[in-house]
Amino acid sequence: MRRMRLAKVSALALQMLLFWPPMAGAQDTASEVGTDVGTLYRDEAAALYKAPAYSPYAGRDYPRRVLWGDTHLHTANSLDAAAFGNTLGPEPAYRFARGEEVVSSSGQAARLSRPLDFLVVADHAEGLGSAGEIRKGNPNLMADPTLRRWHDLMAAGGDSAAQAAIELIRSVGTGTVPPAMMNKHLARSVWTNYTSIAEHYNAPGRFTALIGYEWTSNNSGNNLHRVVIFRDGKEKADQIVPFSAFDSEDPAMLWKFLDAYTEKTGGDVLAIPHNGNLSNGRMFALVDFDGRGLTRAYAETRARLEPVYEVTQIKGDGEAHPFMSPNDEFAGFELWDKGNLDLTELKKPEMLQYEYARSGLKLGLRLEQELGVNPFKFGMIGSTDSHTSLATADQDNFFGKHAGAEPNSSRAIHLFAASPDGSAKIMGWEQVASGYAAVWATENTRAAIFDALERKEVYATTGPRMVVRFFGGFDFNPGDANTRSPATIGYARGVPMGGDLTAAPPGKAPSFLVAALKDPIGANLDRIQIVKGWQDANGALQEKVYDVAWGNARTRKPDASGKLPPAGDTVDVANATWTNTIGDPELITVWTDPDFNPVLRAFYYARVLEIPTPRWTAYDARYFGVQMPKEVPMVAQQRAYTSPIWYTPKS
Amino acid sequence: MLARLLREPLLHFLLLGGVLFAIFGRGGPSDAGIADRQIVVSEADIARLADGFSRTWHRPPAADELEAQIQNYIREEILYRTALAIGLDKDDTIIRRRLRQKMEFLFEDTVPVPQEAELRAYLQAHAEKFRTQPLISFRQIFVSQSRGGHAEADARQILARLVSTAAGASSEGDALLLGDDFTRMPLDQVAAQFGESFAQTMAQSIVGRWVGPLRSAYGLHLVLVTAVEPAELPPFEQVRSAVEREWFADRRAAAQAAQYQALLAGYRVVVQRSQATSP
Numbered sequence A: 001m002r003r004m005r006l007a008k009v010s011a012l013a014l015q016m017l018l019f020w021p022p023m024a025g026a027q028d029t030a031s032e033v034g035t036d037v038g039t040l041y042r043d044e045a046a047a048l049y050k051a052p053a054y055s056p057y058a059g060r061d062y063p064r065r066v067l068w069g070d071t072h073l074h075t076a077n078s079l080d081a082a083a084f085g086n087t088l089g090p091e092p093a094y095r096f097a098r099g100e101e102v103v104s105s106s107g108q109a110a111r112l113s114r115p116l117d118f119l120v121v122a123d124h125a126e127g128l129g130s131a132g133e134i135r136k137g138n139p140n141l142m143a144d145p146t147l148r149r150w151h152d153l154m155a156a157g158g159d160s161a162a163q164a165a166i167e168l169i170r171s172v173g174t175g176t177v178p179p180a181m182m183n184k185h186l187a188r189s190v191w192t193n194y195t196s197i198a199e200h201y202n203a204p205g206r207f208t209a210l211i212g213y214e215w216t217s218n219n220s221g222n223n224l225h226r227v228v229i230f231r232d233g234k235e236k237a238d239q240i241v242p243f244s245a246f247d248s249e250d251p252a253m254l255w256k257f258l259d260a261y262t263e264k265t266g267g268d269v270l271a272i273p274h275n276g277n278l279s280n281g282r283m284f285a286l287v288d289f290d291g292r293g294l295t296r297a298y299a300e301t302r303a304r305l306e307p308v309y310e311v312t313q314i315k316g317d318g319e320a321h322p323f324m325s326p327n328d329e330f331a332g333f334e335l336w337d338k339g340n341l342d343l344t345e346l347k348k349p350e351m352l353q354y355e356y357a358r359s360g361l362k363l364g365l366r367l368e369q370e371l372g373v374n375p376f377k378f379g380m381i382g383s384t385d386s387h388t389s390l391a392t393a394d395q396d397n398f399f400g401k402h403a404g405a406e407p408n409s410s411r412a413i414h415l416f417a418a419s420p421d422g423s424a425k426i427m428g429w430e431q432v433a434s435g436y437a438a439v440w441a442t443e444n445t446r447a448a449i450f451d452a453l454e455r456k457e458v459y460a461t462t463g464p465r466m467v468v469r470f471f472g473g474f475d476f477n478p479g480d481a482n483t484r485s486p487a488t489i490g491y492a493r494g495v496p497m498g499g500d501l502t503a504a505p506p507g508k509a510p511s512f513l514v515a516a517l518k519d520p521i522g523a524n525l526d527r528i529q530i531v532k533g534w535q536d537a538n539g540a541l542q543e544k545v546y547d548v549a550w551g552n553a554r555t556r557k558p559d560a561s562g563k564l565p566p567a568g569d570t571v572d573v574a575n576a577t578w579t580n581t582i583g584d585p586e587l588i589t590v591w592t593d594p595d596f597n598p599v600l601r602a603f604y605y606a607r608v609l610e611i612p613t614p615r616w617t618a619y620d621a622r623y624f625g626v627q628m629p630k631e632v633p634m635v636a637q638q639r640a641y642t643s644p645i646w647y648t649p650k651s
Numbered sequence B: 001m002l003a004r005l006l007r008e009p010l011l012h013f014l015l016l017g018g019v020l021f022a023i024f025g026r027g028g029p030s031d032a033g034i035a036d037r038q039i040v041v042s043e044a045d046i047a048r049l050a051d052g053f054s055r056t057w058h059r060p061p062a063a064d065e066l067e068a069q070i071q072n073y074i075r076e077e078i079l080y081r082t083a084l085a086i087g088l089d090k091d092d093t094i095i096r097r098r099l100r101q102k103m104e105f106l107f108e109d110t111v112p113v114p115q116e117a118e119l120r121a122y123l124q125a126h127a128e129k130f131r132t133q134p135l136i137s138f139r140q141i142f143v144s145q146s147r148g149g150h151a152e153a154d155a156r157q158i159l160a161r162l163v164s165t166a167a168g169a170s171s172e173g174d175a176l177l178l179g180d181d182f183t184r185m186p187l188d189q190v191a192a193q194f195g196e197s198f199a200q201t202m203a204q205s206i207v208g209r210w211v212g213p214l215r216s217a218y219g220l221h222l223v224l225v226t227a228v229e230p231a232e233l234p235p236f237e238q239v240r241s242a243v244e245r246e247w248f249a250d251r252r253a254a255a256q257a258a259q260y261q262a263l264l265a266g267y268r269v270v271v272q273r274s275q276a277t278s279p
Helices: A002-019 A024-047 A079-083 A090-097 A130-136 A146-156 A158-174 A184-201 A251-265 A296-305 A349-354 A357-371 A446-454 A478-482 A486-493 A616-624 B002-006 B009-025 B030-036 B043-057 B063-085 B093-109 B116-125 B145-164 B187-194 B196-204 B236-265
Strands: A067-073 A118-121 A208-215 A226-230 A269-273 A308-313 A379-382 A415-418 A425-427 A436-439 A458-461 A467-473 A500-502 A511-517 A525-535 A541-550 A586-592 A602-610 A639-642 A645-648 B135-144 B181-186 B210-215 B219-229
Touching (some): A067 A090, A067 A226, A067 A308, A079 B093, A118 A184, A184 B236, A269 A296, A296 A357, A308 A357, A308 A458, A349 A357, A467 A602, A467 A639, A467 A645, A478 A486, A478 A511, A478 A586, A511 A602, A525 A586, B093 B236, B116 B236, B135 B145, B145 B210, B196 B210
Antiparallel strands (some): A067 A436, A208 A226, A226 A269, A436 A458, A458 A639, A467 A511, A525 A602, A602 A639, A602 A645
């Protein structure tokens, strides 16, 4: 049914071409109006900021359509993806993201429910080199005695091959990677080929192919990975070769490289960290890579070059952990909290506060007080980190972490990873079919998407494409929730997600205009929550979650203790279906902080929950006709996290 | 004549064979190494190492940094040659997959750069790939399902008033986060946001006339199409890059298939299935 969508649209397009006589008059009027609004009023709109023009359409050059994308996709260019059997390079990855049908590495036809608007192919810089060398006629084969250890396993194929691939990845963390993989001069030809493909698929206004790669710092197995994204095209990106973890595993050295790039080319570049949950206390640590206390310079550099954090993806959701948020009933979502990336070191509870986004945002408030700059002032996006070249995040269309985990009857019950002593295990069913990056860009181009990331006007979802608006200010009133165009009010009277508030007027608390609209082919909404974090008068870090708008509000009221009852559950697990008979398609409200203190630092972000729907494991069970073990979750509440709005007292 | 010869698949196959022979048939530079036990790091090698360093750091390496690069290169060369000599490259899944990938790159490189006439012909033959979406400008008035059972009746009443008043503007209806006016929205985006039957109706409605109620996933809509720019096939110059991309994608896929079949023809394949693995 869904697979017919594009075909139908093309048919419609054809139909319109055939049957629509060119209506010159109407057409010209439209383009004139469009052009005039854009050109005539654009400069004046700023001056008219709070006094709207007579024309309700004038000055509306704020982002009007949210763009959907994946900033973190691996193809066969990534050593680990290829080792797991991915044979699809960047070209099929772009085609798939644009909505075309492709055949996956395991031979299965695959297509997205709807195209994405943009994609970053982010292959690992490490070992990105060796593939293209034959073009130069140099039959330099990579080989190293270390590979002998993996040889027998690899030759056996299947799970043994997967084990060998994991050992290979582990070697990056222990610094025992075969030297042949680090050959810098091999990297150049691959990089320029890689940027050429991005150039070919980049269609401004229609589909954006941002150039990027992943820097895979994995010191002692602790994940400090960053995806590097360029604002620029091939011409500038080709002036460097990717800085890899072989050059340095220290993020500060990566930042040095990024600044050198900007200085040399006049271009712009940023880095997006991810999987703090697998960093064993390193992602939002209060010390730098070498264990020294943080400095103002560190904070400035990090905040400038790392404006957003990838909060949710296949290897776990990293918004909040019940250990730090015991009063948040939705904090335990899709956790991977058993150890670091390769499970060579198991998790200790005291590590968690330095790993999860909410906690990182709170620590940032304290660091800002100490250093004068907040190093952890980040917005939030989701992405897949899929290694299949297929950017899937829908529960009913999940192609897994790597080519070996593409849909098959037993992928859920296969061992996915284990610690060396076997005491900690991650099973296939623990893979998370998440997520996407939602970007409020003014147009679908590299520059506009990059700029939206930089100003943090972005949000994360675990897959569904719900539209979420979040504005903060001191002048919103409850009636603003009833306006026909909330965004116009939002931009006129406040700042959007990712923005800053300061200097509260006397007697006023910040209020937030927040609205969410369900995914057009997805589930209704359970509720919108606002998460507040702050540093109290004693310097201690606090958090609180407020339910601010919810579905079925006429009949569903908070109980005496203030707790909102659950939305209900319509999921039929056996058939992997649900109904939109509960929840609301759209929620909107204006919420004012009831506990505001103008001299304390705080941040606010919105979390939007869908009603319960079948998890990918339920779709697997139905399609393959298999029984899942009872510990496998079959129902989940998918969600969105917006970038925060910060309140900083006037110093 | 020469151009046509250069595009001849048979020639490519012969050339490919020649390349393979050059690599595997006689001793290349790499299998000379273990016998003569001599490693020469040439000026050119050093220049290449320095260049690689400069590309990362945007500055030439200092003397000690370059020395480290050279030592690393020597180490790599020694381990590499030794590994080859003791056969570590044999039957290794990673190396096999990498070599397969390199072979496939090689196949792809047999696709020649297209002539403009070929691209123009491709555009004509595959026009549907390059046709733009119709761009639709419209206004909508939303009637929320939260009105309950009379939502549809409300919508019809609002529609009747819209049709009878010439102004066509109304403050009736409910708020919708998507907004109430849309400029030059591609039809496929209309379908993605509001649903296919919604888009279908839009495609057939007349400019300047309110229609509805149309049903989306959010509720009911009354819609006024204000302008339509029909789908069109852009001139060749505008889509040349996209045509080239699609042309290459097609040709590369064909080259992969053809070269594989050609190689396959040179082998006798025996699959020894046991009872258990028989299809």
